[in-house]
Amino acid sequence: MLPAGDHGQIVLALFIVLVAAKLAAELFERLRQPAVVGEILAGILIGPSVLSLVQPTQVLDALAEIGVIFLLFTVGLETRPSDIFQVGRTATMVAVLGVVVPFLAGWGLLTLWPGHSSIEAIFMGAAMVATSVGITARVLSGMGLITAQASRVIIAAAVIDDVIGLLVLAVVSSLARGSINYLNIGLIAGLASGFTLLVVLFGSRVVNRIKQPVKDLRIDHSLLVFALVLCFGLAAVASFIGIAGIVGGFLAGVALSEATDETRLHQQSQTLTEFTTPFFLVTIGMKLNLGIFLSSEVVTLSAVVIVLAIATKFIGCGLGAAWMGRKRAIQVGVGMIPRGEVGIVVAQIGLSLAVVGDEVYGVVLAMAVITTLAAPPFIKLAFAGEQTSIKSDRYDSELQEEIR
Amino acid sequence: MLPAGDHGQIVLALFIVLVAAKLAAELFERLRQPAVVGEILAGILIGPSVLSLVQPTQVLDALAEIGVIFLLFTVGLETRPSDIFQVGRTATMVAVLGVVVPFLAGWGLLTLWPGHSSIEAIFMGAAMVATSVGITARVLSGMGLITAQASRVIIAAAVIDDVIGLLVLAVVSSLARGSINYLNIGLIAGLASGFTLLVVLFGSRVVNRIKQPVKDLRIDHSLLVFALVLCFGLAAVASFIGIAGIVGGFLAGVALSEATDETRLHQQSQTLTEFTTPFFLVTIGMKLNLGIFLSSEVVTLSAVVIVLAIATKFIGCGLGAAWMGRKRAIQVGVGMIPRGEVGIVVAQIGLSLAVVGDEVYGVVLAMAVITTLAAPPFIKLAFAGEQTSIKSDRYDSELQEEIR
Numbered sequence: 001m002l003p004a005g006d007h008g009q010i011v012l013a014l015f016i017v018l019v020a021a022k023l024a025a026e027l028f029e030r031l032r033q034p035a036v037v038g039e040i041l042a043g044i045l046i047g048p049s050v051l052s053l054v055q056p057t058q059v060l061d062a063l064a065e066i067g068v069i070f071l072l073f074t075v076g077l078e079t080r081p082s083d084i085f086q087v088g089r090t091a092t093m094v095a096v097l098g099v100v101v102p103f104l105a106g107w108g109l110l111t112l113w114p115g116h117s118s119i120e121a122i123f124m125g126a127a128m129v130a131t132s133v134g135i136t137a138r139v140l141s142g143m144g145l146i147t148a149q150a151s152r153v154i155i156a157a158a159v160i161d162d163v164i165g166l167l168v169l170a171v172v173s174s175l176a177r178g179s180i181n182y183l184n185i186g187l188i189a190g191l192a193s194g195f196t197l198l199v200v201l202f203g204s205r206v207v208n209r210i211k212q213p214v215k216d217l218r219i220d221h222s223l224l225v226f227a228l229v230l231c232f233g234l235a236a237v238a239s240f241i242g243i244a245g246i247v248g249g250f251l252a253g254v255a256l257s258e259a260t261d262e263t264r265l266h267q268q269s270q271t272l273t274e275f276t277t278p279f280f281l282v283t284i285g286m287k288l289n290l291g292i293f294l295s296s297e298v299v300t301l302s303a304v305v306i307v308l309a310i311a312t313k314f315i316g317c318g319l320g321a322a323w324m325g326r327k328r329a330i331q332v333g334v335g336m337i338p339r340g341e342v343g344i345v346v347a348q349i350g351l352s353l354a355v356v357g358d359e360v361y362g363v364v365l366a367m368a369v370i371t372t373l374a375a376p377p378f379i380k381l382a383f384a385g386e387q388t389s390i391k392s393d394r395y396d397s398e399l400q401e402e403i404r
Numbered sequence: 405m406l407p408a409g410d411h412g413q414i415v416l417a418l419f420i421v422l423v424a425a426k427l428a429a430e431l432f433e434r435l436r437q438p439a440v441v442g443e444i445l446a447g448i449l450i451g452p453s454v455l456s457l458v459q460p461t462q463v464l465d466a467l468a469e470i471g472v473i474f475l476l477f478t479v480g481l482e483t484r485p486s487d488i489f490q491v492g493r494t495a496t497m498v499a500v501l502g503v504v505v506p507f508l509a510g511w512g513l514l515t516l517w518p519g520h521s522s523i524e525a526i527f528m529g530a531a532m533v534a535t536s537v538g539i540t541a542r543v544l545s546g547m548g549l550i551t552a553q554a555s556r557v558i559i560a561a562a563v564i565d566d567v568i569g570l571l572v573l574a575v576v577s578s579l580a581r582g583s584i585n586y587l588n589i590g591l592i593a594g595l596a597s598g599f600t601l602l603v604v605l606f607g608s609r610v611v612n613r614i615k616q617p618v619k620d621l622r623i624d625h626s627l628l629v630f631a632l633v634l635c636f637g638l639a640a641v642a643s644f645i646g647i648a649g650i651v652g653g654f655l656a657g658v659a660l661s662e663a664t665d666e667t668r669l670h671q672q673s674q675t676l677t678e679f680t681t682p683f684f685l686v687t688i689g690m691k692l693n694l695g696i697f698l699s700s701e702v703v704t705l706s707a708v709v710i711v712l713a714i715a716t717k718f719i720g721c722g723l724g725a726a727w728m729g730r731k732r733a734i735q736v737g738v739g740m741i742p743r744g745e746v747g748i749v750v751a752q753i754g755l756s757l758a759v760v761g762d763e764v765y766g767v768v769l770a771m772a773v774i775t776t777l778a779a780p781p782f783i784k785l786a787f788a789g790e791q792t793s794i795k796s797d798r799y800d801s802e803l804q805e806e807i808r
Contacts, residue, residue, distance in 0.1 A: 007469045008643030011652075014470070015636040022629050029622035059466040065411045066418070142624070218433035220546075221678045225426050228679060232419040239412030248415075264671075271672040272679055274625045275632060 013054050014063075020046045020053075021278035034376035036138045039278055040369070043285020056286050060279060067280035068134050069249035070273045073231045075137045076253020077266055078146055079155060081200050087149070091156035094320035098157065098336050099164045101316030102128040105308045110360070113301065119172075119355050126172045127346040127364040128309050128339070130165030132372065133158030134246070134280065135338040139376045145383055150331035153321060155250075157336065159196065162244055165346075172350075191241040196251065199234065203255025211259055224268050227256055288369045292362035301359075302366045309367050310374065313337050327382075334382040337375040339368040417458050418467075424450045424457075425682035438780035440542045443682055444773070447689020460690050468687035471680035472538050473653035477635045478673045479541045480657020481664070482550055483559060485604050491553070495560035498724035502561065502740050503568045505720030506532040509712045514764070517705065523576075523759050530576045531750040531768040532713050532743070534569030536776065537562030538650070538684065539742040543780045549787055554735035557725060559654075561740065563600065566648055576754075595645040600655065603638065607659025615663055628672050631660055692773045696766035705763075706770045713771050714778065717741050731786075738786045741779040743772040 020042040028038030046053040054060070107125030110116045116124075133155055140146045140154075207230075214226045231252040238248030256265065293299050318333030347364040350356040356364075424446040432442030450457040458464070511529035514520045520528075537559055544550045544558075611634075618630045635656040642652030660669065696702050722737030751768040754760040760768075 007649055008640065010466050010469060011473070011636055011643055011649045012640040015633065015640045018629070018633050018636060022623060022633065025623050026621055035623060058462050062411075062414050062463040062466070065414060069415070217430055219426060219429050219439060221674070224675065224678055225422070229419065229422050229426065232415055232422060236412065236416040236419045239415055245411055245415045267668075267671075268675040270625070271628065271675045274628055275676055 010059055013057070013060060016046060016054050017060070017282045018278055021282050034139045034380060035142060036135060036281060037373055037376050039281035040285040040373060043282035044288055044290070045285075046282070047286030047288070049286075049288060049290040054282075054286065056283060060283055060286075063276060063279035064283035065245065065280075067273070067276035067278070068246050069231065069235050070269065070276050071134050071138065071280065072246045072250040073227075073253040074266075074269045074273045075133075075141065075146065075155060076250040076255075077257050077260070077269055078141075079152070079250075079254050080257050081204055081254055085200075087153045087156050090321055090324065091153050092160055094153060094157035094317045094332055094336065095160035095164060097320040098131065098161055098313055098317040099129050099168065101319075102309060102312040103168065105312040106305070109304065109308060116360065117355075120357070120360050123172055123346075123350045123356050124305070124360060124364065126165075126168045127350070128305075128312070128367070129161075129168050130339065130346065131158045131161045131313070131336045132338045132368075133162075135372050135375060136335045136379060138277070138281075139379050140335070140383070143380070143383060143386075145386055148383070148386055150321075150324070150328050150335065150383075153324070153328075153332050154335035157317065157320075157332070159247060159250060161336070162247055188242040192243045195237065195241060195243075196247070199251040199255055203251065204258045207255050207259045221268075223260065223263055223265055227252070227260075227265055227269070230256065284369065284372065288365060289362065292358075292366070295359075298359055298362060302363045302370075305363055305367050306370050306374075309339065309371050310337055313371075331379075331382045334375065334378045337378065338372040414463055417461070417464060420450060420458050421464070421686045422682055425686050438543045438784060439546060440539060440685060441777055441780050443685035444689040444777060447686035448692055448694070449689075450686070451690030451692070453690075453692060453694040458686075458690065460687060464683060464687055464690075467680060467683035469649065469684075471677070471682070471684035472650050473635065473639050474673065474677045474680050475538050475542065475684065476650045476654040477631075477657040478670075478677045479537075479545070479550065479559060480654040480659075481661050481670055481673055482545075483556070483654075483658050484661050485608055485658055489604075491557045491560050494725055494728065495557050496564055498557060498561040498721045498736055498740065499564035499568060501724040502535065502565055502717055502721040503533050503572070506713060506716040507572065509716040510709070513708065513712060520764065521759075524761070524764050527576055527750075527754045527760050528709070528764060528768065530569075530572045531754070532709075532716070532771070533565075533572050534743065534750065535562045535565045535717070535740045536742045536772075537566075539776050539779060540739045540783060542681070542685075543783050544739070544787070547784070547787060547790075549790055552787070552790055554725075554728070554732050554739065554787075557728070557732075557736050558739035561721065561724075561736070563651060563654060565740070566651055592646040596647045599641065599645060599647075600651070603655040603659055607655065608662045611659050611663045625672075627664065627667055627669055631656070631664075631669055631673070634660065688773065688776065692769060693766065696763075696770070699763075702763055702766060706767045706774075709767055709771045710774045710778075713743065713775050714741055717775075735783075735786045738779065738782045741782065742776040 021039040024038035024042035024045075025035035026038075028035050045051055048055060103125040105125075106128035107121050110121035110124045111118065136154055136158070137146065140148070140151045145151055210226070214222050217225075219225060231249050234248035234252045234255075235245040236248065238251075239245045253269075260266070293302070313336050314333040316333075317336040318329045321329040321332040324332070347356075347361050347368065350364070351358075351361045425443040428442035428446035428449075429439035430442075432439050449455055452459060507529040509529075510532035511525050514525035514528045515522065540558055540562070541550065544552070544555045549555055614630070618626050621629075623629060635653050638652035638656045638659075639649035640652065642655075643649045657673075664670070697706070717740050718737040720737075721740040722733045725733040725736040728736070751760075751765050751772065754768070755762075755765045
């Protein structure tokens with residue numbers, strides 16, 4: 001029928017994504033595996049590579065972006081600025097070593113491997129740099145460990161790491177155009193650091209001062225509205241100074257964390273995350289084209305890249321956190337492994353600039369997806385036996401209340 | 405910077421829509437006007453006609469559709485099947501007269517008005533038929549009157565009206581292709597009525613039986629997940645049998661209303677509605693092209709159509725509710741006036757089938773927008789002095805709690 005049209009297609013796609021993601025999540029929970037892996041595998045299954053029930057569209061992409069922004073916003077709400085300062089030095093060490101070691105490995109590998117240009121080699125290095133904190137955050141918050149010390153280092157390091165990673169990407173993009181634009185790079189570095197420091201240092205204070213006027217507004221749910229505006233506002237600022245939008249969402253959460261402890265905002269933000277995160281996870285899975293693995297050379301290269309990506313991030317970040325003791329260093333190293341959507345973004349930019357071929361694009365995509373798939377079991381293992389925080393008990397009792 | 409790209413644009417658009425909608429809502433609340441009118445005017449202001457800050461895109465359209473589905477889902481949650489049965493006979497009378505009178509008026513007008521084909525005349529009749537319950541529901545729930553008797557008649561009548569309206573559209577579409585497909589029309593009529601009756605009669609019972617298995621699921625927020633799946637599942641079913649997706653969302657809410665009274669689902673659904681409804685309201689505003697009103701003939705025709713659209717719906721629906729007494733009949737008549745997105749959908753289909761010209765398209769669009777803009781003040785007036793339900797007090801105390 002006519003009136004259904006586009007909207008019918010969109011609604012059907014939302015329905016299929018939600019059902020597939022949550023059935024897989026339930027199955028993985030029962031197998032004692034992280035639900036997040038199930039939701040990504042659901043994406044591979046329903047996507048173009050296997051069943052082709054749902055195609056990646058602009059709308060699903062946008063919902064995925066909103067999903068990962070809400071996810072990081074919720075993580076930010078649980079992160080107090082004081083927590084970041086507490087782990088700031090370690091996080092910086094973790095981030096820097098976690099960028100340098102994988103970059104050198106990716107660049108070195110493709111320089112030695114026959115048939116690739118030097119720009120492809122540099123690009124591969126850049127693609128191995130940026131950690132996708134979303135996946136790790138989802139696994140840790142599912143385990144009730146999002147406030148553990150190692151978790152805080154991971155999240156703070158991933159924020160710093162994202163800033164460094166996108167600087168590396170800026171350099172690579174300049175190289176691809178034939179020259180390095182030092183001015184541009186310096187500008188982004190300055191803006192990104194300034195923006196992050198500004199929000200972390202003054203965000204809470206500003207929010208505390210604005211609380212009363214927000215309270216006085218006549219519109220319904222004014223605190224939630226204010227939080228949404230701040231979240232998308234800072235995400236837009238982050239995007240336009242050249243860092244990923246999710247950093248803005250995270251910083252908005254951080255700014256609101258201390259002022260909103262006793263309000264319903266945390267529950268509301270969980271509700272929005274629960275609705276939108278499946279689109280983020282399923283979209284990651286949908287973007288894997290299984291067809292590229294018909295070539296044995298691609299398979300070999302992928303395997304080497306994946307092993308290197310996991311090993312170098314683990315070693316680099318683990319070294320950065322070495323003073324925390326062996327167990328904590330392993331937790332941090334493992335938690336920084338997933339590349340997820342950040343790696344995929346790097347791959348897409350490389351392809352669009354025509355500086356990398358389909359082959360390297362496919363390998364980077366596989367690396368991003370496989371590191372994301374492989375990390376959660378290791379994270380669960382590394383964090384096994386850790387004491388669950390009070391937070392998680394609160395979730396549980398809320399859940400009980402909800403489904404009674 | 406490159407990585408921002410598309411996502412940066414989307415995030416910025418979300419930010420602008422939210423800020424504009426909520427600033428306007430706040431302003432209108434202070435002027436003691438309904439916030440919903442403010443949000444639609446915000447859409448006109450930031451849209452292509454005036455400031456051009458945001459363009460209608462596929463993504464905003466999808467968020468608008470999700471927004472109106474959540475809005476009707478929330479309305480459904482507050483509507484018990486027993487409430488619909490209670491008002492079933494009146495609602496049917498209201499719906500039928502509210503379809504017949506405006507259709508005859510629209511068709512008659514363009515038949516007499518020079519320069520229009522007979523198919524355009526029939527199309528204009530069809531466009532004047534379908535009530536957009538979303539706007540009225542938003543105004544009434546804002547006033548805490550969503551459970552009042554007249555409100556229940558309006559919402560039930562709008563559901564029936566939507567089914568009839570889309571049948572009329574099916575007939576018109578068949579005519580546009582040169583022949584009436586009676587089989588198709590009969591099929592849609594049967595499916596739509598069957599689907600609605602099925603959910604209203606058995607939905608609550610099924611949900612009550614499924615509650616325990618849902619409770620036993622291991623995934624977080626399993627009741628919310630179940631509700632989302634049901635909402636989009638029924639919306640998809642509605643779209644594919646040829647009625648508007650929002651009917652499915654509404655019916656999902658109705659099915660869940662009795663089983664979830666003591667859970668957090670109602671709050672969670674309000675949160676999702678709060679985030680997504682601004683996109684629905686702003687998108688309606690954005691679609692008004694002010695340029696068409698430079699022609700004086702279009703202005704005259706628009707004025708006549710708007711007056712007829714308001715008068716015929718008011719008279720038709722008011723007559724249908726006459727036995728409820730004068731005050732209630734006026735409330736029902738006024739509440740059925742807005743055409744909103746349903747009228748716009750009719751206009752878009754007519755244009756895409758190339759059976760109506762730009763002029764009639766513009767007039768229909770203006771009619772849909774103006775009836776939507778004009779209705780809320782009349783609704784407020786007609787319902788002034790009604791006793792606010794307990795529901796609204798509960799909202800208020802929740803709001804107090806939230807912003808303390």
